Amino acid sequence: MTQFPLSLPLVIVAALILSGCASSPPPETDHSSRYTISQDRAPEDDFDVSGLGDARPQYEAPRSAGNKSPYTVWGKQYTVMDSNHGYVERGTASWYGEKFHGHKTSNGEVFDMYEMSAAHKSLRIPGYARVTNLDNGRSVIVRVNDRGPFHGDRLIDLSYAAAKKLGYQGKGTARVEVAAITVEKDGTMTLAGRPFSGGGEPVPLEKVADNADVSSGASGLFVQLGSFSSRNPAEVLLGKARGVIENPMRVRAVDTASGRFHRVQVGPFRNPDEARQAQARLENRGFGQTILLTDSH
Known part of the structure; x- marks a missing residue:
C-alpha cells in the first residue's frame, strides 16, 4: 500500500481553501473603477474626425443593464432618471480615451474611443444626447452607454472622438450644454422635450x-x-x-x-x-x- 506523507492532508486543506476563495462571487461592479487610473491619454495617431458622423438616434427598448438605481460610487449615491424626456443641463464635459478603449461600459457594451459615445451619471442608458460646446457653438450627437464622470462636478464624459469634434480634446474639459434626445417606437423624436427631426432644428x-x-x-x-x-x-x-x-x-x-x-x-x-x-x-x-x-x- 502506498504510504502518503503526513503533510499531504494539510496541502489538500490549503488547496480547498484557495479554491473556495477563487470560486466566491466577485464584488459588485464599481462604476468608478476606471477613474482610479491616474492619467488617460489620446491615441498616438492624429485621428481625423472630419468625416465622422454623429450617432444616429433610434428607438431602443428599455434595458436593466447599467440602469440600477440608486447606485453608489466612492460613498456617494446617484439616481438614474425614470425617463430622459425633457432633460437639458449645462456643466463641464471631460473625455476618456485610450486607457479605456476596448473595455466594457456600464451596460456591458465595449467602449470605442473612435465612436460618438458618452458617459453620464443619471441619464437612462442607452440613450442619446446633443452636446454643444458653449465656447465655440459646435454640437455633436452622442449615444450615452456608460456611467460617469465621477470627478468633481463634471456633467458628462465624451469619447475622445466626440471631444475632438467639439474642439476641446487638447484642453481636457469644456463648458457644454447636454440636451437629451428621446426616440419613440414610431420614430418620432424630441430634443429637450421639443419636437426634433434629427437635423438642423431651431433651438429655443x-x-x-x-x-x-x-x-x-x-x-x-x-x-x-x-x-x-x-x-x-x-x-x-x-x-x-x-x-x-x-x-x-x-x-x-x-x-x-x-x-x-x-x-x-x-x-x-x-x-x-x-x-x-x-x-x-x-x-x-x-x-x-x-x-x-x-x-x-
Whole structure:
C-alpha cells in the first residue's frame, strides 16, 4: 500500500481553501473603477474626425443593464432618471480615451474611443444626447452607454472622438450644454422635450443662451456660427462668413451668469427654410456644425 506523507492532508486543506476563495462571487461592479487610473491619454495617431458622423438616434427598448438605481460610487449615491424626456443641463464635459478603449461600459457594451459615445451619471442608458460646446457653438450627437464622470462636478464624459469634434480634446474639459434626445417606437423624436427631426432644428433661445440677460425685442431666426468669450475671434469669424454669404450678420454680445460672450450670427431669416439653406451653404464652405436658433434683435 502506498504510504502518503503526513503533510499531504494539510496541502489538500490549503488547496480547498484557495479554491473556495477563487470560486466566491466577485464584488459588485464599481462604476468608478476606471477613474482610479491616474492619467488617460489620446491615441498616438492624429485621428481625423472630419468625416465622422454623429450617432444616429433610434428607438431602443428599455434595458436593466447599467440602469440600477440608486447606485453608489466612492460613498456617494446617484439616481438614474425614470425617463430622459425633457432633460437639458449645462456643466463641464471631460473625455476618456485610450486607457479605456476596448473595455466594457456600464451596460456591458465595449467602449470605442473612435465612436460618438458618452458617459453620464443619471441619464437612462442607452440613450442619446446633443452636446454643444458653449465656447465655440459646435454640437455633436452622442449615444450615452456608460456611467460617469465621477470627478468633481463634471456633467458628462465624451469619447475622445466626440471631444475632438467639439474642439476641446487638447484642453481636457469644456463648458457644454447636454440636451437629451428621446426616440419613440414610431420614430418620432424630441430634443429637450421639443419636437426634433434629427437635423438642423431651431433651438429655443433659452436652451442655448447661458441664462442670458437678453433685452426685449422682436424674435428672429438666426444661424449661429460660434460663441466666444473675447470679441476679436468673433470678429475674425464674422469676416470669414462675409466672404462666402451675403445675408445680414452680426456679433451679438450677451451678458450671462458666466460672463460676456460674443455670438456670431447670420440672419434674421423670415422662415426656417431660408435659414436652413443658408446653414447648408455655410457648412459646405467649412464652417463646421452650426446652430439654428431663435433670438431677439
